[in-house]
Amino acid sequence: MEQKDLDYFKELLTQWRDELLGRAGDTVEGLIASEDHLSDPLDRAVLDTERGYTFRMRARESVLIKKINASLQDIEDGDYGICDDCGRGISIERLRARPVARRCIRCKTKQEDRERLFGTG
Ligand SMILES: [Zn+2]
Numbered sequence: 787m788e789q790k791d792l793d794y795f796k797e798l799l800t801q802w803r804d805e806l807l808g809r810a811g812d813t814v815e816g817l818i819a820s821e822d823h824l825s826d827p828l829d830r831a832v833l834d835t836e837r838g839y840t841f842r843m844r845a846r847e848s849v850l851i852k853k854i855n856a857s858l859q860d861i862e863d864g865d866y867g868i869c870d871d872c873g874r875g876i877s878i879e880r881l882r883a884r885p886v887a888r889r890c891i892r893c894k895t896k897q898e899d900r901e902r903l904f905g906t907g
Pocket of ligand 1: 872893
């Protein structure tokens, strides 16, 4: 991969992570701020449902942030865009669509076939 492509993905991943981290911060403050005004049990139930949803969202986000960090580390190490399984280059098109991809499309497809067959993740 050329240096300009690495710079492009580094920028993209860094911005994406900042966006996720920024939003996560807002959510926590929002939850704390809304807590005080609620005495009605129904409102509380609604809040708890929303909070469950928010926490699930944040759990997904934190998984994504870990993947972004791993990809940024790969860029530093010179391993970015190389398939974990077969060691071949992952296409730029695939990385543009999914910058945190760690497998080329062939290995990804094979992995998904295995997951379908054996039900493992
Ligand atoms: Zn591969």
